Amino acid sequence: MGVESMMRSxxxxxxxxxxxxxxxxxxxxxxxxxxxxxxPADRLIGAWRLVSVETIRPNxxxxxxxxxxxxxxILIYDRSGIxxxxxxxxxxxxxxxxxxxxxxLAAPLDEKVTAIDGYYAxxxxxxVDGTGSSVTHHIQQSLYxxxxxxxxxxxxxxxxxxxxxxxxxxxxxxxxxxxxxxxxVSADH
Numbered sequence: 677m678g679v680e681s682m683m684r685s686x687x688x689x690x691x692x693x694x695x696x697x698x699x700x701x702x703x704x705x706x707x708x709x710x711x712x713x714x715x716p717a718d719r720l721i722g723a724w725r726l727v728s729v730e731t732i733r734p735n736x737x738x739x740x741x742x743x744x745x746x747x748x749x750i751l752i753y754d755r756s757g758i759x760x761x762x763x764x765x766x767x768x769x770x771x772x773x774x775x776x777x778x779x780x781l782a783a784p785l786d787e788k789v790t791a792i793d794g795y796y797a798x799x800x801x802x803x804v805d806g807t808g809s810s811v812t813h814h815i816q817q818s819l820y821x822x823x824x825x826x827x828x829x830x831x832x833x834x835x836x837x838x839x840x841x842x843x844x845x846x847x848x849x850x851x852x853x854x855x856x857x858x859x860x861v862s863a864d865h
Contacts, residue, residue, distance in 0.1 A: 716805075716832070720804065720832070723750060724753075725860075726857075732852060744766030748768070751858050757803070760799040762795075769795065771790060772791060796820075798820075800815045801816070811829070812827050837859055838860075842855050
């Protein structure tokens with residue numbers, strides 16, 4: 677075999693090897709971008725806008741006792757394990773209409789109560805169970821002081837770009853299921 681023939685053979689072997697390597701790299705990148713190939717925690721990371729909050733009674737009736745039919749809110753899970761949630765009820769509180777903490781504190785008590793009744797917030801850390809079927813919010817601080825240092829577990833499911841968190845609670849003298857639907861906030865918002 678001549679030198680030219682050996683060079684051509686090595687070229688084809690190297691080219692073939694490079695083509696195979698590029699193929700596997702492309703398959704690997706494609707697989708990594710598929711939703712089914714991300715960890716359960718990775719699917720939660722990001723910002724979520726509130727779509728609805730439903731309270732489901734034991735008989736299946738859907739009621740809206742705390743947030744109304746069209747609340748607004750934001751839920752954020754970050755990669756470092758920090759989370760935060762804020763919800764504003766429907767109808768949104770409109771008083772006190774002050775623009776500073778000092779003026780808010782000086783507002784009439786009934787206006788402050790209305791504002792607080794129409795708002796809910798807490799922050800802390802979060803963990804996902806091994807199957808990805810539930811997330812636990814480890815509440816560090818909350819608008820409701822009694823929630824501090826509590827662990828609030830929610831069942832997790834996804835429908836397209838929507839995240840559905842479901843929790844059980846005992847309130848108003850009966851067991852309820854609270855279903856919160858969140859929609860992923862896109863990068864352009």
